[in-house]
Amino acid sequence: MDNVKSNQKRIHPIRFLKSRKGQRASIIILFLLVPMTLLITFTYLPFEKMIEFSFYKMKYLGRRTPVGFKNYIDVFKREDCFRALYLSLYYMGASLIQLVLALYFATILSFKVKGGKFFKGAIFFPYLICGIAVGFIFKFFFTRGFVLDTVLQAVGFDLDSLPRWLSDTRINNISLAATSVWRYMGQNMVLFIGAIMSVDSEMYEAAELDGASKWQEFKYIILPSIRTVVLLNLILSISGSLSAFEPSYVITGGTAETATYFVTMHVLAHNTKKVGLASAMAIVLMGIIILVTVAQKLIFHFIFDNDSDISKGTRKRMNRYLKKQEGGNTYE
Known part of the structure; x- marks a missing residue:
């Protein structure tokens, strides 16, 4: 058994x-x-x-010396590392401009517009280009005497009065950050268009019958309905701005105070062989991205109501608006 x-x-x-x-x-x-x-x-x-x-002073090969948290302290004490963090603010500002423009064009192109398909494709096309290729395009675009200077001279500007777009420290980082607006605006626009087209069309019709303007439709219907997509795009854009690499690396090579955080990390790891410090920089960057993401979610939580049903929350907002208008009907 x-x-x-x-x-x-x-x-x-x-x-x-x-x-x-x-x-x-x-x-x-x-x-x-x-x-x-x-x-x-x-x-x-x-x-x-x-x-x-990140807890060692080391190269790729050879002896490793434990240094505790010294590498993390150096990230905030070294001038090159701290300046690289500061330069991220330029790309963050560009990402906000990019989102605003993407939302503007998405709102217009979500409805019937003459030539809408052409404009959608034209705005989205830069996102399909490789980042390195974009860098070379703008390298020639901003180089002294080339495309941008030629266009400005054609409309009446004197070449000697124009700044050096890539070497003048007062404007070169703005020029580099502008390249990200051109490249990524189309991607965000397409995501916004998809979200806007999913909004119930009856709400637009009801708002028009009650005399709501296009701005009021956007404020009380479109924006609250797509807030999840707006938050997602904002998180991705801010995270991407902290990780900017191609514009600085390809266009200027990190010279003239244009080295972003990733470019500085690349130089420390591969040129000066400070692998431990570069590893600490990567961990710090991850922590900053997590903090920024949490902060954005909290901000959006306070700006928008936390309705489980988006359409229900949108109707509530329209009702609050219409109650302020004389003789306004409400949506049930």
Whole structure:
């Protein structure tokens, strides 16, 4: 009897694998095995090593000297690292301008506009261009005496009165940040268009019948209805501005005080071989991105009501507006 029971216990896993549940579990595990292996090998293990390296003074090869939190302190004390953090503000400002323009064009192009398809494609096209190629395009665009200077001279400006767009420290970072507006505005516009087109069209019709202007439709219907997409785009844009790399690296090579945080980290890691400091910079950047993301979510939580039903919340806002108008109807 004991032998029979032991055989049944041994056969039990095989029976399970042959069953429907066992086959489904096997398929799930096999499909997850390859991506999880790649994720652990190329993401989590390198990340764990980067945290370890941030506590050492080290090069890629050779002796490692433990330094505790000195690398993290140096991130905020070194002039090049701190200036790189400061330069992120230029790209953050550009990302806000980019979002405002994207929302403006998306609101216009979401409705029937003559030539709307052409303008959608034209605005979205820069996002399809490789970042390195965009860098070379604007390198020639801003170079002294080239495209931008030629256009400005054609409309009456004197070349000697124009600034040097890439070497003048008063304006070069603004010029570089402007390239991100040109490249990423189309991507945000397409996301906004998709969100705006999902809004119930009956709400627009009801608002028009009650005499609401286009601005009031945007304020009380469109913006509250797409607030989730706005928050997502804002988080992605701010995170991207902190991680800006191609404009500074390709256009100016990080010279003339244009080295962004990523460019400075690249120079420290690969040129001066300060791997520990560069690793600490990466960890600090991750912490800043997390803090900025949480701050944005809290700000949006206070700006907009936390309605579980977006359309219900939008109707409430329109009702509050219409109650202020004489003889205004309300939406049920």
